[in-house]
Amino acid sequence: MSDAPTAQAVAPSAAPLAVPRSGWHVATVAATHRETPNATRIELDVPGWPGNAAGQHLDVRLTAPDGYQATRSYSIASSGSSTRVVLAVDKLPDGEVSPYLVDDVRAGDMLEVHGPLGAFFVWAPAADTGDHRPVQLIAGGSGVVPLYAMAHAHADASDPTPFRLLYSVRTPDDVYFDDEFATLVDAAAPLQLDVVYTRRAPEGWATAPGRIMREALEAAVFPASERPRVFVCGSTGFVERVADWLVELGHDPRSIRTERYGGA
Numbered sequence: 001m002s003d004a005p006t007a008q009a010v011a012p013s014a015a016p017l018a019v020p021r022s023g024w025h026v027a028t029v030a031a032t033h034r035e036t037p038n039a040t041r042i043e044l045d046v047p048g049w050p051g052n053a054a055g056q057h058l059d060v061r062l063t064a065p066d067g068y069q070a071t072r073s074y075s076i077a078s079s080g081s082s083t084r085v086v087l088a089v090d091k092l093p094d095g096e097v098s099p100y101l102v103d104d105v106r107a108g109d110m111l112e113v114h115g116p117l118g119a120f121f122v123w124a125p126a127a128d129t130g131d132h133r134p135v136q137l138i139a140g141g142s143g144v145v146p147l148y149a150m151a152h153a154h155a156d157a158s159d160p161t162p163f164r165l166l167y168s169v170r171t172p173d174d175v176y177f178d179d180e181f182a183t184l185v186d187a188a189a190p191l192q193l194d195v196v197y198t199r200r201a202p203e204g205w206a207t208a209p210g211r212i213m214r215e216a217l218e219a220a221v222f223p224a225s226e227r228p229r230v231f232v233c234g235s236t237g238f239v240e241r242v243a244d245w246l247v248e249l250g251h252d253p254r255s256i257r258t259e260r261y262g263g264a
């Protein structure tokens with residue numbers, strides 16, 4: 001997309017499409033919230049949204065006044081039957097779409113969305129699936145979005161499955177859903193949360209900041225002997241590294257589900 005217009009240029013025009021095309025919905029931005037210095041939470045009202053499972057994603061399509069379109073996928077931080085759909089977008093400074101979504105989108109704006117998408121990277125309560133194996137979530141950066149949806153659904157369902165999240169994040173300021181995670185950790189069906197800081201850790205943190213390595217991964221996830229289901233999400237490089245290590249550590253590849261966001 002070397003000739004692609006800037007994020008501003010693909011911003012929807014002031015007169016958004018009135019009639020959704022087949023398979024697409026016109027969503028209204030209900031609220032935005034600065035999630036981190038580099039990311040924004042976007043709440044959408046999507047009339048006709050059929051609901052979604054925890055872990056699914058949707059496509060956002062922006063159309064410039066000259067008709068140029070750009071489409072990107074975003075995980076859904078919410079789940080269930082509500083037509084209020086929550087996203088959280090990280091800004092890639094040179095990106096075509098994410099700077100617009102993070103810095104420019106305002107309540108009342110309209111976006112086109114298509115979904116929900118993805119039937120593989122989803123979690124449902126043990127009462128529905130009969131699967132009582134522990135669940136290990138592993139997130140890199142914004143890859144926490146669908147895993148937050150799963151952890152939230154787990155707490156909402158008071159699901160008895162042991163749930164653990166290993167969250168790799170640059171600095172304490174970059175943690176998504178900080179307050180919500182604090183609540184989930186104390187929920188009746190608790191989430192065990194392990195955070196690894198790659199660039200700056202909180203003062204007094206026991207571990208020096210740095211990329212997660214195989215030994216640290218092994219120490220912070222359910223062991224292979226407990227046969228956990230594992231969901232890994234983040235940049236492509238992060239996901240592939242972690243998935244390879246999990247297999248080396250004896251995890252069954254069939255129990256590892258991955259979502260790659262792109263990038264190195």
Ligand SMILES: Cc1cc2nc3c(=O)[nH]c(=O)nc-3n(C[C@H](O)[C@H](O)[C@H](O)COP(=O)(O)OP(=O)(O)OC[C@H]3O[C@@H](n4cnc5c(N)ncnc54)[C@H](O)[C@@H]3O)c2cc1C
Nearest residue numbers: 072073074075088089090095096097098142145261262263
């Ligand atoms: C299923 C799915 C779900 C996703 N969910 C989310 C989400 O919840 N939140 C979120 O912020 N993003 C998410 N993404 C990533 C998102 O779709 C876009 O790729 C991202 O917002 C960048 O788009 P852009 O137009 O700004 O950058 P582009 O213009 O597409 O890319 C700019 C440059 O950044 C590189 N790049 C693209 N993606 C990444 C990346 N993830 N990390 C590092 N470099 C990258 C490209 O190779 C290119 O060089 C998801 C991707 C997928 C496939």
